[in-house]
Amino acid sequence: MSKIPLQFRHNGRDVAIFVDGGTNLLVALRELIGDMTPKFGCGQGGCGTCSVLIDGELHLSCLTLAETVAGRSIETLDGMKQGPNLHPLQRAFADHFAAQCGYCTPGMLMAAKALLDRNPSPSRDEVIEAISGNICRCTGYEPIINAILAAASGRVSA
Amino acid sequence: MLELRKDIFADERDDNLKEIGKGTQRQDMLGHVTGTSNYFNDHKLQGMLHLKVVRSTQAHARIRRIDTTEAERSAGVRRIIRGTDVPVNLNTLLSLINFGKDDEPSLAVDKVRYKGEPILAIVADSEREAFEAIAKVKVDYEPLPAVFDVEDALKPGAPVVNETYPKNAFIYHDVYDHQRLRFGDADAALASADHVLEQRYQMSPIEHAPTETNGAIAAPDTNGRYVVYTSTQALFFSVDTCAKILDVPSNTFHFIGGTVGGGFGGKVDTLTEPLAILGAMLTGRPVRYVFGREEEMQYGPPRGAERIYIKDGVMRDGRIVARKIRAYFDSGAYTRLSSYAAVKCAAHLPGPYTIPNVYGDVYCVFTNRTPATAMRGFGVTAMDFAIECQMDKLANLVGMDPMEFRILNAYRDGDMKAHRREAKNTALIECVQVAAEKAKWPIRDEFRRASSRKDGGGSRAAIPPTPTESRARPAAPAQQRTSYDRAPVTATREPPREPPPPPTTPPPPPPRPSAPSHGATRFSSVFGTRRR
Ligand code: FES
Ligand code: FES
Numbered sequence: 001m002s003k004i005p006l007q008f009r010h011n012g013r014d015v016a017i018f019v020d021g022g023t024n025l026l027v028a029l030r031e032l033i034g035d036m037t038p039k040f041g042c043g044q045g046g047c048g049t050c051s052v053l054i055d056g057e058l059h060l061s062c063l064t065l066a067e068t069v070a071g072r073s074i075e076t077l078d079g080m081k082q083g084p085n086l087h088p089l090q091r092a093f094a095d096h097f098a099a100q101c102g103y104c105t106p107g108m109l110m111a112a113k114a115l116l117d118r119n120p121s122p123s124r125d126e127v128i129e130a131i132s133g134n135i136c137r138c139t140g141y142e143p144i145i146n147a148i149l150a151a152a153s154g155r156v157s158a
Numbered sequence: 159m160l161e162l163r164k165d166i167f168a169d170e171r172d173d174n175l176k177e178i179g180k181g182t183q184r185q186d187m188l189g190h191v192t193g194t195s196n197y198f199n200d201h202k203l204q205g206m207l208h209l210k211v212v213r214s215t216q217a218h219a220r221i222r223r224i225d226t227t228e229a230e231r232s233a234g235v236r237r238i239i240r241g242t243d244v245p246v247n248l249n250t251l252l253s254l255i256n257f258g259k260d261d262e263p264s265l266a267v268d269k270v271r272y273k274g275e276p277i278l279a280i281v282a283d284s285e286r287e288a289f290e291a292i293a294k295v296k297v298d299y300e301p302l303p304a305v306f307d308v309e310d311a312l313k314p315g316a317p318v319v320n321e322t323y324p325k326n327a328f329i330y331h332d333v334y335d336h337q338r339l340r341f342g343d344a345d346a347a348l349a350s351a352d353h354v355l356e357q358r359y360q361m362s363p364i365e366h367a368p369t370e371t372n373g374a375i376a377a378p379d380t381n382g383r384y385v386v387y388t389s390t391q392a393l394f395f396s397v398d399t400c401a402k403i404l405d406v407p408s409n410t411f412h413f414i415g416g417t418v419g420g421g422f423g424g425k426v427d428t429l430t431e432p433l434a435i436l437g438a439m440l441t442g443r444p445v446r447y448v449f450g451r452e453e454e455m456q457y458g459p460p461r462g463a464e465r466i467y468i469k470d471g472v473m474r475d476g477r478i479v480a481r482k483i484r485a486y487f488d489s490g491a492y493t494r495l496s497s498y499a500a501v502k503c504a505a506h507l508p509g510p511y512t513i514p515n516v517y518g519d520v521y522c523v524f525t526n527r528t529p530a531t532a533m534r535g536f537g538v539t540a541m542d543f544a545i546e547c548q549m550d551k552l553a554n555l556v557g558m559d560p561m562e563f564r565i566l567n568a569y570r571d572g573d574m575k576a577h578r579r580e581a582k583n584t585a586l587i588e589c590v591q592v593a594a595e596k597a598k599w600p601i602r603d604e605f606r607r608a609s610s611r612k613d614g615g616g617s618r619a620a621i622p623p624t625p626t627e628s629r630a631r632p633a634a635p636a637q638q639r640t641s642y643d644r645a646p647v648t649a650t651r652e653p654p655r656e657p658p659p660p661p662t663t664p665p666p667p668p669p670r671p672s673a674p675s676h677g678a679t680r681f682s683s684v685f686g687t688r689r690r
Pocket of ligand 2: 099101102105135136137139369
């Protein structure tokens with residue numbers, strides 16, 4: 001099978017890989033780049049745990065053909081920390097007990113970041129809408145919603 | 159009085175407990191929010207191969223022939239694993255504590271017993287190539303009549319699902335085809351009750367739907383051992399199960415787990431590790447076997463379905479005088495943990511109430527459905543649902559407030575439970591009182607003043623005369639062996655016996671039944687015998 005050369009930005013760094021035709025972005029990130037933060041939950045667009053930002057927009061990496069991101073900028077949870085410090089969303093998730101098993105957390109955080117990047121002070125309904133494509137089987141969502149609202153209003157510990 | 163056994167682990171106790179009322183951060187939280195928590199699938203190993211299984215398309219069928227000629231030639235295929243390649247291709251999970259007979263193959267050999275049962279495993283260079291090879295496998299089935307309903311499965315002439323249990327019911331202690339509880343004379347009490355209410359309750363199977371699917375990665379280590387990264391919820395259980403199935407000492411494995419992407423009971427069955435390790439043994443390469451979402455939802459084990467019949471006798475003043483229960487736990491095609499679920503179900507009767515006449519029969523039934531497994535209070539959840547629905551209906555029947563009705567019938571300290579153990583540390587009355595208060599639900603003064611510590615015991619501590627059933631006690635048959643066993647084992651099981659008495663000064667024994675009802679002493683220990 002012929003390989004396709006592919007270049008894009010990954011959390012602010014230029015990367016270049018060869019992918020098989022048909023490879024999805026989730027597999028490319030995890031297995032070729034080695035960024036294990038996007039998770040496989042279904043491979044069918046049903047759970048959102050593979051969520052990443054493509055040019056700032058929220059996408060499901062399991063349903064994105066890797067070749068379509070050539071030249072674009074991908075953000076994952078791996079790039080969220082600000083140097084040694086947690087991003088306010090990460091801090092808020094920790095403070096509000098917004099992760100139990102943690103498996104949905106990477107996708108939730110990306111969905112939350114996509115929201116706050118374009119709407120820094122969302123309403124509760126807007127938060128619920130923003131994470132509606134992400135399944136969490138553990139927390140019951142309430143702590144996650146509270147964490148995102150807290151991060152938006154700057155109510156996070158240092 | 160609340161009893162705290164502080165003598166246990168006394169040297170490890172820190173009684174300076176000041177945790178209640180303040181938050182304590184989880185130790186794994188930082189890993190979760192930074193995405194650095196290591197789940198089993200986050201390990202990328204050099205030269206890793208991918209394992210996928212061919213699953214039965216039939217709910218019940220004999221396998222006539224498996225043709226792999228084309229699949230073997232398929233691109234990227236490294237190894238095809240058949241049931242005959244599995245060293246000990248028959249297991250039951252609780253055999254580790256010597257409970258139940260081996261009844262489930264890792265890969266089906268002569269028969270499939272549920273839709274989705276694994277038949278072959280294919281190890282290939284990539285997942286895609288494994289899937290392509292799977293599409294080329296031809297399995298010739300001879301369909302057999304299937305049974306999907308617990309009560310149909312117990313009827314004479316029903317298709318035999320699992321030959322290890324030809325009556326389609328799990329056999330306890332080699333003798334009993336169900337769990338039974340007898341306390342007092344339920345039939346006589348029903349005959350003289352003011353009202354009798356009989357209802358049927360059902361619960362469907364429930365999928366755990368963890369966000370992370372079941373899976374494992376096994377890799378040969380240079381020291382002759384195998385490193386296994388796994389999603390298991392029960393690491394040591396999985397180690398021993400793999401050791402048994404692969405017929406090697408358990409120190410052959412170095413299991414790494416603990417970070418589980420949601421389990422809820424659906425990751426205790428050691429579903430993927432044995433084949434992943436066998437794949438690694440046969441190819442000498444790291445092998446990954448992870449369920450797809452469809453496999454997880456359709457063939458991963460659910461919480462078992464239950465059907466429950468409750469017949470209660472209640473007096474006009476609200477006292478429940480008899481409760482008769484017949485319950486069926488749907489184990490699916492194999493035992494896994496359902497035998498234990500049925501024990502828990504029976505142990506939970508008649509709910510947290512003091513009822514002088516209780517009669518219970520609980521069956522663990524085999525059907526051609528996906529094998530069931532653990533899930534949050536399995537065995538008890540459906541029974542509680544049924545009992546509490548019934549309580550509301552009974553309250554309605556006698557025209558009582560449902561909260562007051564529960565307080566009236568609640569067990570209290572000193573009461574005799576149907577299992578012939580004294581009720582201790584009871585708190586249902588207080589729970590109902592608090593719930594009523596929080597819900598601003600008015601209850602009358604006498605019920606607000608009721609207490610679990612008052613008015614229990616006395617005549618409520620008595621064990622009522624219990625009619626013995628004239629049923630010849632069947633003798634235990636020799637343990638069945640099936641064609642799957644490689645070498646017949648001659649050792650027979652020890653007869654069940656009482657657990658050993660506690661070593662130190664025992665507390666005063668609870669009042670004992672003058673004549674134990676049928677089988678009561680045997681059921682005092684869940685598992686009967688210990689592994690020798
Ligand atoms: S893995 Fe992409 S949506 Fe579930
Ligand atoms: S924390 Fe487990 S799925 Fe969300």
